[in-house]
Amino acid sequence: MKVRLIATAALTAAGCAAMALPGFKAPFAEAYGIKKGAKLDSCVGCHTAGVKLNVYGADLKKVMEAAKTKKLTADLLKKIDTLDSDKDGVKNVDELKKGTNPGDPKDK
Numbered sequence: 001m002k003v004r005l006i007a008t009a010a011l012t013a014a015g016c017a018a019m020a021l022p023g024f025k026a027p028f029a030e031a032y033g034i035k036k037g038a039k040l041d042s043c044v045g046c047h048t049a050g051v052k053l054n055v056y057g058a059d060l061k062k063v064m065e066a067a068k069t070k071k072l073t074a075d076l077l078k079k080i081d082t083l084d085s086d087k088d089g090v091k092n093v094d095e096l097k098k099g100t101n102p103g104d105p106k107d108k
Ligand SMILES: [Ca+2]
Pocket: 086, 088, 095, 100, 101, 102, 103, 104, 105, 106, 107, 108
């Protein structure tokens, strides 16, 4: 049981690291001034535990699919700035500038 828990935790961490690719993280951090080591300087901006997207990540995925691209740019990020992906009453852009998670309604 203990081994299984450790294996699951390791896979979750690996999946998280794999999904928060530098090609996604860098434009995200640059667009919103997210500093190294900050809460959003990780996979949690777009993902829940593991590879699953949070609601902000899902909105971003829709925009990228509509643009038929896998390359994240500042222009694509801006397209969901005025949304409130997690429906906590705060717009995505305001959360990102404040350092709170636009994909977590408990964080605003
Ligand atoms: Ca939030």
